[in-house]
Amino acid sequence: MTTRRGAVEALGVAWRAAPAVLAGYLAATVLGGVVPVLVAWLTKLVLDRIGPAAAGELLVLAGALAVSGVLLVVVAQAAKYLQLELGRRIGLLTRDRLYTATGRLGGLARLEDPAFQDRLRMAQQHSRNGPSAVVDGVLGAAQSALTLLGFLATLATLNWLMAVVAVVAGGPALIVELRLSRRRAEVMQGITPAERREFFYADLLTSLEAAKEARLFGLGPLFRRRMLTELSAADAERRALDRREFAAQGMLGVLSAVVAGGGLVWAIFAARDGRLTIGDVVVFVAAVAGVQAALGMIVDKLATAHNALLLFGHYHAVTRAEPDLGESAQPVAVEPLERGIEFRDVWFRYSDSHPWVLQGVDLFIPFGQSVALVGHNGAGKSTLVKLLCRFYDPTRGAVLWDGVDLRDLSLAELRRRISAVFQDFMCYELSARENIELGDVDGADDLGDDRRDAVALAAKRAGIHDLLDGLPRGYRTLLSRIFIDEEDKANPETGVLLSGGQWQRVALARAFLRDARDLLILDEPASGLDAEAEHAIHTELTAHRAGRTSVLISHRLGSVRDADRIAVLVDGRVAELGTHHELIEAGGTYARLFQLQASGYESRAGAAK
Numbered sequence: 205m206t207t208r209r210g211a212v213e214a215l216g217v218a219w220r221a222a223p224a225v226l227a228g229y230l231a232a233t234v235l236g237g238v239v240p241v242l243v244a245w246l247t248k249l250v251l252d253r254i255g256p257a258a259a260g261e262l263l264v265l266a267g268a269l270a271v272s273g274v275l276l277v278v279v280a281q282a283a284k285y286l287q288l289e290l291g292r293r294i295g296l297l298t299r300d301r302l303y304t305a306t307g308r309l310g311g312l313a314r315l316e317d318p319a320f321q322d323r324l325r326m327a328q329q330h331s332r333n334g335p336s337a338v339v340d341g342v343l344g345a346a347q348s349a350l351t352l353l354g355f356l357a358t359l360a361t362l363n364w365l366m367a368v369v370a371v372v373a374g375g376p377a378l379i380v381e382l383r384l385s386r387r388r389a390e391v392m393q394g395i396t397p398a399e400r401r402e403f404f405y406a407d408l409l410t411s412l413e414a415a416k417e418a419r420l421f422g423l424g425p426l427f428r429r430r431m432l433t434e435l436s437a438a439d440a441e442r443r444a445l446d447r448r449e450f451a452a453q454g455m456l457g458v459l460s461a462v463v464a465g466g467g468l469v470w471a472i473f474a475a476r477d478g479r480l481t482i483g484d485v486v487v488f489v490a491a492v493a494g495v496q497a498a499l500g501m502i503v504d505k506l507a508t509a510h511n512a513l514l515l516f517g518h519y520h521a522v523t524r525a526e527p528d529l530g531e532s533a534q535p536v537a538v539e540p541l542e543r544g545i546e547f548r549d550v551w552f553r554y555s556d557s558h559p560w561v562l563q564g565v566d567l568f569i570p571f572g573q574s575v576a577l578v579g580h581n582g583a584g585k586s587t588l589v590k591l592l593c594r595f596y597d598p599t600r601g602a603v604l605w606d607g608v609d610l611r612d613l614s615l616a617e618l619r620r621r622i623s624a625v626f627q628d629f630m631c632y633e634l635s636a637r638e639n640i641e642l643g644d645v646d647g648a649d650d651l652g653d654d655r656r657d658a659v660a661l662a663a664k665r666a667g668i669h670d671l672l673d674g675l676p677r678g679y680r681t682l683l684s685r686i687f688i689d690e691e692d693k694a695n696p697e698t699g700v701l702l703s704g705g706q707w708q709r710v711a712l713a714r715a716f717l718r719d720a721r722d723l724l725i726l727d728e729p730a731s732g733l734d735a736e737a738e739h740a741i742h743t744e745l746t747a748h749r750a751g752r753t754s755v756l757i758s759h760r761l762g763s764v765r766d767a768d769r770i771a772v773l774v775d776g777r778v779a780e781l782g783t784h785h786e787l788i789e790a791g792g793t794y795a796r797l798f799q800l801q802a803s804g805y806e807s808r809a810g811a812a813k
């Protein structure tokens with residue numbers, strides 16, 4: 205993005221965010237640029253006419269001076285308020301656009317890319333003040349330019365050479381400041397990874413999730429040292445930049461002091477020789493100071509705007525990022541599943557630099573049947589499920605929904621037809637009801653009480669209803685001790701923490717709430733449940749499975765034996781496929797793993813006798 209295009213876009217954002225506020229800010233800026241020159245001239249006129257002028261004329265001039273002075277203050281305050289208001293409105297618009305854009309990324313690949321994460325962080329930090337700073341910079345520079353022109357004209361009438369010197373002295377400042385601003389943007393970008401690591405360690409030091417291991421393993425000092433190392437590395441970069449700025453700006457300051465001093469000496473001698481009046485000297489001094497201040501302001505504002513623009517480029521890049529999953533120009537409507545889902549020679553790796561995870565998977569998941577995926581850790585089971593939800597596209601081959609490539613289907617519609625409990629399911633720090641209702645929001649902005657029965661039913665099926673109902677506020681109880689909501693303000697103790705298995709049941713209830721869908725995916729849905737609970741959940745799943753298509757991943761082979769088909773993944777391929785009995789008879793990997801688990805239970809049972 206070029207600087208000019210960036211500036212136009214940033215100003216466009218400001219205009220769309222708050223046209224009236226921007227117009228008001230513009231008017232205040234113009235007035236703020238003209239009034240100081242007016243004040244200087246009125247001061248000169250008053251001083252020059254103190255002796256000769258009639259009282260009436262003097263009164264008018266003094267009155268005009270007083271009004272201008274008041275105007276100056278009022279305009280400055282109004283501009284300040286409008287600037288802040290504009291910033292707030294821009295913040296709202298850019299945040300909305302930024303998160304709409306990240307929501308448009310249908311897959312996961314971008315969010316796993318560290319470079320994109322860095323860019324996203326910069327965009328989050330600078331999306332709000334980027335356009336504001338550009339507007340402030342451009343308007344501030346325009347305002348100072350008006351003041352500059354006024355004072356330059358004033359200076360030129362008194363001493364044209366002084367006007368030229370003052371302008372020429374400002375040139376280097378502009379170049380130096382623009383260079384510094386580019387460097388500043390580079391430094392900020394360069395330290396982003398270090399800042400991310402710093403926040404990561406800082407988070408580990410204070411987050412509840414990390415607290416147990418951090419305390420027991422004594423990780424606090426290690427994390428703190430690492431956080432400080434990252435901070436020191438970033439600070440070293442910032443320090444070097446500050447020093448550079450200090451040296452450059454110091455030299456520029458000396459240059460303008462020399463110009464102003466020289467001008468003052470000339471004005472004093474010109475007044476002594478009678479070539480200038482006292483009013484002339486006053487306006488000359490004000491003009492020199494005004495020209496220098498305006499030049500300094502222009503340089504400063506342009507540099508700020510330039511820097512903000514460079515950083516605003518990240519917001520631009522994120523909001524314009526190409527979707528990580530290509531979507532067909534005319535996506536096919538996703539019809540209810542009738543025949544089944546097919547993996548056809550699917551090859552997949554997470555990126556070109558990663559090894560192959562899937563190497564030619566052929567698998568059919570027939571409509572209305574349950575298919576279990578088993579295999580060693582890292583065999584690619586969850587990856588297969590992620591391809592099914594189209595979080596990634598196969599590197600080679602295709603996944604077909606009733607014969608149609610997922611890539612040709614509407615992504616949103618496809619997802620609406622799937623329910624899932626992921627291995628790394630979410631624990632939302634929201635109320636119990638919301639935790640379940642999130643499974644079926646269907647575009648709703650707010651979650652209401654009207655689906656209370658459906659939520660309770662889903663919770664019953666997941667075996668968590670009695671617990672949630674018995675909480676201090678029932679389903680309205682916050683499942684968090686970190687946030688307190690309006691109702692909990694008086695009593696922060698009402699939030700509760702659930703156990704791992706209880707959270708897993710809540711996640712199951714969430715999936716059950718939307719399980720009138722075509723496909724139910726359960727990736728280790730019962731890993732945290734006790735044996736009795738697991739049995740109950742599997743009985744429940746089997747009862748509700750009739751006519752539904754489901755994919756189940758589990759390491760506990762006892763819980764997949766009822767599946768209509770069991771697929772064993774080995775080395776990125778389906779090595780075995782069949783019913784429990786067929787696979788046991790075949791005597792392959794599944795049979796071996798099953799025997800291993802069964803004999804483990806038997807030997808434990810034997811030892812217990």
Ligand SMILES: Nc1ncnc2c1ncn2[C@@H]1O[C@H](COP(=O)(O)OP(=O)(O)OP(=O)(O)O)[C@@H](O)[C@H]1O
Pocket residue numbers: 316554558561579580581582583584585586587588627
């Ligand atoms: N986002 C990712 N980026 C890069 N590699 C990944 C990513 N997710 C998984 N992998 C790799 O892909 C391989 C398969 O992972 P996957 O999670 O599909 O295995 P799994 O069979 O579900 O294992 P488990 O039984 O342990 O859950 C692993 O080697 C893993 O390191």
